[in-house]
Amino acid sequence: MKTAIECIPCFFRQAIEAADLIGARDREKKAILDRVAQAVPEFPLSATPPEMGQRIHAIVREVAGSDDPYASLKRESHKQAMAVYGRCRDTIKRSRDALRTAVELAIAGNIIDFGARSFFDVGEEIEKILRREKREIKKEDGGCFQYGFFMEQLSSAHNILYLADNVGETVFDRLLIELISARYPRKQICYAVRGFPVLNDAVAMDACNAGIDAYARIISNGYDAPGTILEKSSPAFRRLFRSADLIISKGQGNFESLSGRKRPRIFFLFMVKCKVVARQLNCEEGAIMLTSNRGTDQDCAG
Amino acid sequence: MKTAIECIPCFFRQAIEAADLIGARDREKKAILDRVAQAVPEFPLSATPPEMGQRIHAIVREVAGSDDPYASLKRESHKQAMAVYGRCRDTIKRSRDALRTAVELAIAGNIIDFGARSFFDVGEEIEKILRREKREIKKEDGGCFQYGFFMEQLSSAHNILYLADNVGETVFDRLLIELISARYPRKQICYAVRGFPVLNDAVAMDACNAGIDAYARIISNGYDAPGTILEKSSPAFRRLFRSADLIISKGQGNFESLSGRKRPRIFFLFMVKCKVVARQLNCEEGAIMLTSNRGTDQDCAG
Numbered sequence: 001m002k003t004a005i006e007c008i009p010c011f012f013r014q015a016i017e018a019a020d021l022i023g024a025r026d027r028e029k030k031a032i033l034d035r036v037a038q039a040v041p042e043f044p045l046s047a048t049p050p051e052m053g054q055r056i057h058a059i060v061r062e063v064a065g066s067d068d069p070y071a072s073l074k075r076e077s078h079k080q081a082m083a084v085y086g087r088c089r090d091t092i093k094r095s096r097d098a099l100r101t102a103v104e105l106a107i108a109g110n111i112i113d114f115g116a117r118s119f120f121d122v123g124e125e126i127e128k129i130l131r132r133e134k135r136e137i138k139k140e141d142g143g144c145f146q147y148g149f150f151m152e153q154l155s156s157a158h159n160i161l162y163l164a165d166n167v168g169e170t171v172f173d174r175l176l177i178e179l180i181s182a183r184y185p186r187k188q189i190c191y192a193v194r195g196f197p198v199l200n201d202a203v204a205m206d207a208c209n210a211g212i213d214a215y216a217r218i219i220s221n222g223y224d225a226p227g228t229i230l231e232k233s234s235p236a237f238r239r240l241f242r243s244a245d246l247i248i249s250k251g252q253g254n255f256e257s258l259s260g261r262k263r264p265r266i267f268f269l270f271m272v273k274c275k276v277v278a279r280q281l282n283c284e285e286g287a288i289m290l291t292s293n294r295g296t297d298q299d300c301a302g
Numbered sequence: 303m304k305t306a307i308e309c310i311p312c313f314f315r316q317a318i319e320a321a322d323l324i325g326a327r328d329r330e331k332k333a334i335l336d337r338v339a340q341a342v343p344e345f346p347l348s349a350t351p352p353e354m355g356q357r358i359h360a361i362v363r364e365v366a367g368s369d370d371p372y373a374s375l376k377r378e379s380h381k382q383a384m385a386v387y388g389r390c391r392d393t394i395k396r397s398r399d400a401l402r403t404a405v406e407l408a409i410a411g412n413i414i415d416f417g418a419r420s421f422f423d424v425g426e427e428i429e430k431i432l433r434r435e436k437r438e439i440k441k442e443d444g445g446c447f448q449y450g451f452f453m454e455q456l457s458s459a460h461n462i463l464y465l466a467d468n469v470g471e472t473v474f475d476r477l478l479i480e481l482i483s484a485r486y487p488r489k490q491i492c493y494a495v496r497g498f499p500v501l502n503d504a505v506a507m508d509a510c511n512a513g514i515d516a517y518a519r520i521i522s523n524g525y526d527a528p529g530t531i532l533e534k535s536s537p538a539f540r541r542l543f544r545s546a547d548l549i550i551s552k553g554q555g556n557f558e559s560l561s562g563r564k565r566p567r568i569f570f571l572f573m574v575k576c577k578v579v580a581r582q583l584n585c586e587e588g589a590i591m592l593t594s595n596r597g598t599d600q601d602c603a604g
Contacts (some may be wrong), residue, residue, distance in 0.1 A: 005331045009314035040339035
């Protein structure tokens with residue numbers, strides 16, 4: 001998706017939140033915002049929001065004087081997600097439609113995002129979402145939650161590329177990948193992470209920590225945007241992207257950067273975290289999405 | 303007050319709202335935001351928010367190619383305010399404490415503000431505020447609504463300087479000025495307006511249209527900020543400001559630009575329209591304030 005005009009104030013808000021997370025003082029925050037401001041005139045609305053996200057977080061890291069200022073927050077997210085892993089696994093095992101529950105949990109894991117929301121207790125939020133899912137998600141199977149279409153595409157795909165998002169969320173990705181791998185042992189699964197730390201997004205080590213390397217090949221996309229900017233990604237990643245039969249894309253950042261692409265088939269699993277995306281998808285902020293690039297031109301009411 | 307770091311995203315939001323009001327397209331909006339962005343690094347946090355407001359609206363006017371792009375919106379505000387004038391005047395006449403009701407209505411008139419809120423039906427909002435005032439304002443007479451102190455200072459003041467805010471609100475200012483003038487016929491009242499059009503703020507002609515010239519001398523402050531930047535105001539206005547015994551300051555813009563001044567005695571009559579000001583005054587967004595520069599260091603709970 002292109003950048004909306006309302007994204008511009010939001011870039012500054014995100015920069016302040018990122019600066020808050022590293023404990024920056026007002027003087028450092030102003031230095032960050034001044035540099036974000038300098039980047040705005042060079043940034044066309046035809047670019048996707050994560051392209052600016054990449055700039056913002058590069059500035060924050062530079063002012064923070066650290067390549068990975070969110071390292072301790074990421075450790076905390078991982079810890080909180082691991083604390084609920086066993087219970088989530090049991091929930092999946094006991095459920096009538098295990099794959100569906102695993103998909104729902106993988107989306108629920110997308111609440112672990114410092115980009116659009118502040119830090120909070122993961123277990124509690126997961127509980128809430130599981131309860132809400134029982135009530136709401138199950139009844140709607142339209143553009144917002146294309147589970148039937150996902151199942152169909154998943155069963156026929158050979159090469160699956162799974163695009164990671166945040167640390168902690170990785171643990172929920174593992175639950176889904178574990179299940180896909182058990183159910184379809186001959187499918188090739190690649191789990192793609194960011195090339196370098198950006199905000200709380202997962203890099204290769206985080207995927208290994210979540211135990212995903214036992215079920216999927218982990219690859220880096222070679223870039224540090226909080227999304228997937230194909231043109232800036234490594235040639236190896238781009239080849240993998242183009243040759244995949246099915247892409248499972250996690251998080252709003254990956255949606256923002258890839259939603260315009262017609263091929264290959266992409267399913268976007270994420271929580272809607274801002275008004276601009278909600279408007280584009282004709283849904284509410286906070287909505288839980290399983291939508292494909294077949295359906296992104298349609299709205300969620302369908 | 304100084305500019306808070308959170309004001310920076312809000313500057314961009316305000317620029318978009320201002321651009322929306324003149325029907326700007328995305329390309330023009332981006333041009334406006336690019337120029338606001340260029341201004342941010344030169345803008346120190348030690349400056350007051352209306353100083354940036356002045357820059358923003360000068361940019362909007364330039365891109366709009368008009369000295370007064372809000373002329374028709376201001377006419378509409380004036381019309382809506384005039385439609386409730388008679389009823390408000392009756393309410394004041396019938397009330398047990400006419401001056402208090404006039405003060406409350408003058409503050410209620412501050413809802414007519416395109417800077418922080420969108421355009422809406424004035425009569426309906428005034429009704430709501432009058433109802434709410436009956437319930438809430440009357441019970442609290444602390445830092446938030448220093449009516450006793452205001453009465454005391456008003457009765458002893460000779461030269462009163464009334465700082466105008468928005469068009470439409472001027473009609474409610476007239477109700478208060480009319481009453482002060484009838485009750486204290488020997489007091490000198492000056493009604494100060496912006497020197498040039500900025501957003502929907504009143505200039506001399508708007509004050510005349512509201513009939514204020516029958517009760518007060520109308521003077522221009524010689525500048526076009528959506529607040530009162532004393533250093534940029536005309537020498538005549540500055541002299542008047544310094545020699546006043548009492549200043550009645552309307553609107554959040556005037557509060558933001560003057561709240562740090564210890565002299566002369568200023569009463570700020572306004573609705574709190576953002577989180578930063580609410581935090582500074584320890585009150586809620588939407589609170590109705592009658593606070594003085596004696597009390598601005600205290601909070602509203604007092």
